[in-house]
Amino acid sequence: xxxxxxxxxxxxxxxxxxxxxxxxxxxxxxxxxxxxxxxxxxxxxxxxxxxxxxxxxxxxxxxxxxxxxxxxxxxxxxxxxxxxxxxxxxxxxxxxxxxxxxxxx
Amino acid sequence: xxxxxxxxxxxxxxxxxxxxxxxxxxxxxxxxxxxxxxxxxxxxxxxxxxxxxxxxxxxxxxxxxxxxxxxxxxxxxxxxxxxxxxxxxxxxxxxxxxxxxxxxxxxxxxxxxxxxxxxxxxxxxxxxxxxxxxxxxxxxxxxxxxxxxxxxxxxxxxxxxxxxxxxxxxxxxxxxxxxxxxxxxxxxxxxxxxxxxxxxxxxxxxxxxxxxxxxxxxxxxxxxxxxxxxxxxxxxxxxxxxxxxxxxxxxxxxxxxxxxxxxxxxxxxxxxxxxxxxxxxxxxxxxxxxxxxxxxxxxxxxxxxxxxxxxxxxxxxxxxxxxxxxxxxxxxxxxxxxxxxxxxxxxxxxxxxxxxxxxxxxxx
Numbered sequence: 001x002x003x004x005x006x007x008x009x010x011x012x013x014x015x016x017x018x019x020x021x022x023x024x025x026x027x028x029x030x031x032x033x034x035x036x037x038x039x040x041x042x043x044x045x046x047x048x049x050x051x052x053x054x055x056x057x058x059x060x061x062x063x064x065x066x067x068x069x070x071x072x073x074x075x076x077x078x079x080x081x082x083x084x085x086x087x088x089x090x091x092x093x094x095x096x097x098x099x100x101x102x103x104x105x
Numbered sequence: 106x107x108x109x110x111x112x113x114x115x116x117x118x119x120x121x122x123x124x125x126x127x128x129x130x131x132x133x134x135x136x137x138x139x140x141x142x143x144x145x146x147x148x149x150x151x152x153x154x155x156x157x158x159x160x161x162x163x164x165x166x167x168x169x170x171x172x173x174x175x176x177x178x179x180x181x182x183x184x185x186x187x188x189x190x191x192x193x194x195x196x197x198x199x200x201x202x203x204x205x206x207x208x209x210x211x212x213x214x215x216x217x218x219x220x221x222x223x224x225x226x227x228x229x230x231x232x233x234x235x236x237x238x239x240x241x242x243x244x245x246x247x248x249x250x251x252x253x254x255x256x257x258x259x260x261x262x263x264x265x266x267x268x269x270x271x272x273x274x275x276x277x278x279x280x281x282x283x284x285x286x287x288x289x290x291x292x293x294x295x296x297x298x299x300x301x302x303x304x305x306x307x308x309x310x311x312x313x314x315x316x317x318x319x320x321x322x323x324x325x326x327x328x329x330x331x332x333x334x335x336x337x338x339x340x341x342x343x344x345x346x347x348x349x350x351x352x353x354x355x356x357x358x359x360x361x362x363x364x365x366x367x368x369x370x371x372x373x374x375x376x377x378x379x380x381x382x383x384x385x386x387x388x389x390x391x392x393x394x395x396x397x398x399x400x401x402x403x404x405x406x407x408x409x410x411x412x413x414x415x416x417x418x419x420x421x422x423x424x425x426x427x428x429x430x431x432x433x434x435x436x437x438x439x440x441x442x443x444x445x446x447x448x449x450x451x452x453x454x455x456x457x458x459x460x461x462x463x464x465x466x467x468x469x
Contacts, residue, residue: 017143017147047241048133048245049133054146055398056147056150056152056398058152058213063209063398065396065397065398066244066245066397067241067244067245067397068208068210068397068398070209081234081237081238081241081304082237082238082241084301084303084304
């Protein structure tokens with residue numbers, strides 16, 4: 001089952017930045033890369049309960065604001081201590097200026 | 106909730122107070138942050154290489170020059186000032202470089218952070234793997250009893266230990282013991298509480314490499330019949346430690362424990378430019394804890410932006426000691442005593458339940 005949910009307007013996110021999106025008790029992070037592509041991951045760091053949307057986007061990396069754990073927000077891959085567990089990623093697309101995220105089951 | 110943990114605190118990471126911190130919600134809690142617009146925060150967090158390349162060139166370049174002069178004058182009294190200065194850059198400036206590069210914020214370029222981190226860790230004798238994880242815990246649970254592995258002065262204060270550490274004596278001794286234990290393949294039960302299993306082999310590998318370096322240095326000293334190799338490698342951790350202890354004690358000394366607001370358990374101290382160079386601006390310690398992503402060179406800007414929400418900084422190192430030392434002395438008689446930070450009228454209060462009546466009474 002595919003559930004495409006409207007997360008935000010594309011213009012809500014600056015290039016090379018991230019915003020938080022909460023939906024039905026879950027929290028996600030929506031990214032806009034320097035080359036104007038959009039990506040989505042779980043919103044909390046896999047190390048500790050910290051919102052990644054407060055972190056720093058650098059190229060294809062999101063850095064957690066608390067302990068500087070780094071992930072590729074494109075693949076979810078953890079890039080070294082103190083994060084060891086990959087981040088879950090979600091399909092995303094932009095239609096008519098809206099950013100849609102597929103949450104699935 | 107009452108934050109006071111009388112009759113005595115259990116600082117073990119696997120002890121009574123560790124479990125209590127988890128039960129009461131003090132562990133891994135949500136800490137207070139001053140509101141900063143995202144645009145400003147992004148500007149503050151921005152990574153650049155320039156300041157850290159400049160400072161690292163001055164730091165390591167000065168060490169080379171001072172060591173060369175010290176070696177040239179070896180055997181005369183004139184070598185002493187050069188080695189004393191070399192020692193501070195080795196045994197104290199390495200503390201802040203280890204710290205800042207561990208956060209990954211000093212340089213924009215990753216390998217530069219990692220290279221300086223490894224060099225600084227060796228100088229300060231902190232296993233780069235162990236201490237990366239212990240410092241993550243320190244930021245999660247800052248001065249939470251039983252959770253924070255980096256509490257410099259526990260209560261009641263062991264002032265002899267503090268005094269000895271101005272010369273690195275106990276810290277270096279424990280570092281050697283830890284290195285020997287790790288090099289023999291043992292990771293302690295406490296280390297295992299904050300180092301994930303998949304990282305523990307790296308602790309052992311680094312300890313073995315360091316043990317070889319120290320063994321080679323000692324062998325060279327024996328071969329030369331001179332202590333000079335150890336004056337250059339190893340001993341500066343003792344004779345040059347004083348500055349990092351002098352500044353480091355001020356970070357949290359005498360302030361509240363078991364609170365989740367860095368304004369109450371951390372201290373910002375205005376310092377002279379030389380100390381700030383050695384300390385890489387960690388004198389802005391409330392700001393650093395509140396926003397660990399902000400590089401050292403941006404901390405003065407961050408301070409200016411949020412000072413309306415913070416306690417007034419101590420205007421000097423001397424002023425910091427004037428309030429901290431009497432607090433340590435009172436804690437010898439009453440370990441629940443602490444310095445209660447006054448927030449300015451413009452500040453937002455936060456989670457009073459963790460700063461309860463009994464805690465206030467102890468502070469008065």
